[in-house]
Amino acid sequence: MDATAGAGPRLRARRRRYGEDVVKGVLAVCALISVATTVGIVIALFVPAYEFFQDISIVDFLTGTDWSPLFEPAHFGVLQLVAGTLLVTAVAALVALPLGLGSAIFLSEYASDRVRGFLKPALEILAGIPTIVFGYFALTFVTPLLRDIGIQVDIFNTLSAGLVMGVYLIPTVASLSEDAMGAVPRDLRDGAYALGSTKVQVATRIVVPAAVSGIVASFVLGISRAIGETMIVLIAMGQQPNLTVDPREAAEAMTAFIAATGAGDVPTGSLEYKTIFAVGATLFLMTFVMNIVAIRLVRKYREVYE
């Protein structure tokens, strides 16, 4: 800093640095594109959704328990789809959160550099598998496996979709949690060891609490991705709206409805077409609320070191 300041006056170019301006402009456009896209999505999503609610009462939409918008007579109770999404997300969370956190603790506190050097890339490969592959894995491998071990599941069912989605989310949770734990200062650990703590005590009572804001963030991101995941639920969970808490049954998630109906050919501008956007807007609001909750939690529990 000092050196630059001293040399500054002499080195400063007399002419304008156009290259610098171009770089600055390009980077600003990059940043603006994502903002503009978000705004565009919100508009594209909420305008048809608003038109939808001109025809269908929002109360019926949110409290109705029969979702059959494409049938005669049509019903627009989104709860069946919301229930499907929440159930599969719950199953996925039950798998991904404990396993993800466990892997993170192992990687951060127990694994030697050599083991970590092998495990982390392996986890990242898991994250790189396309979800359509996970979908067929659930349908053609996990579902028959569940039946073989005596769990009576439907051919399309929430359980196998949720389990596989949970595995798919492990890397997300593990990787972010591990980063958070890695950021906990060494001094804290050393202090605990000096007081006679065991390794388990250090991991569970010092590192995890200290990294809790990052861990919570990883959980919320994992759950958000579960809510928005489409391919696995479309292939393995079924396309049959079902208000149930039994994960062995077939059900339909919100994303699966959107994908299946969008790929079909409901006439543009029709009420059926607008249902896609109404469901999409509901989905958007759900993940939006999740993210706000996450930001609040992170702020509340954040421990600042250094």
Next chain:
Amino acid sequence: MAGTRRKTHGMRQIAKKSILLALLLVLTAALSGCGGDGRGDDEAGDTTTTETSAGGEGLSGRIQADGSSTVGPFTTAAAERFREVEPDVQVTVGVSGTGGGFERFCRGETDLSNASRPIKDEEAAICKDAGIEYVEFQVANDALTVVVNKDNDWVDCLTVEQLKMIWEPASKVKSWQDVDPKFPDEKLALFGAGTDSGTFDYFTDEINGEEGASRSDYSASEDDNNTVTGVSGEKGGLGYFGFSYFEENQDTLKALEIDGGDGCVAPSVENAQNGTYTPLSRPLFIYAKKKSFSRPEVAAFVEYALNNETEIAEAAQYVPLTDEQLEKATTDFEAAVEEAG
């Protein structure tokens, strides 16, 4: 100290990764930008048959077809064969459902519209308003087939009344026992056509007495393979689709005989042709825009499809037309070509 070291190392890695990611994004954006310009008018799911070498009568051009997913394989099979005669004619076959096909057809976007049911009055009115005149050709017969799991050993035949009991709106039938007390208490898992398909319209019309009237708590999909997977994976499964899908999946599914009032009749080529498989045998159509017949490649393609109807229908696993049906189609075609001049 170790902690700090790891952290800075981590940071550097993150920085490196972000740069890579940014580059990747720019590259993707650039590539997808190029892709978009090329053939933006093509829809996903289209089967395009293209070839560039010369031959035949040297016709060229592009024929647009869209519509029923049940009739789609017929048109595609016809296009594949036609390509060997007229390699420069490109036939694009979309499958957006009978209703979706007519929508595009009446907007003048397509030359041919595949349909698994006759055009509806309101669709015909839209076409008329848009000034689209058309000719209807029956190109094949289909036997809508009700299938159950291969391991289902308690049922071989259902009456139309039983089917109605299962499929009518707000039906409470949950188990096979609800259909007939003699059947076991096996859960009835239902799979069927999505609401956009002509198959759905036809089935609900014939079985439930009103087009579109159906229970909705079943697994509904435009993709008939979904029904194949579902019924073959569920002991108490039941589903329905066009005969061709059953023929392709005979080893995993069992077709039921249907009793329309005169005893049980199995879905088969003979029974569909001689009209005994009622009420679920149906005609399949291609609608052609009259104006398109002034283009020689369109006339040549339809003529080819009619002249080779039996062969194409059999290859695509439909029930071919009877001689009388084929004669009518050929006469209609000749009249339409003459009119177009």
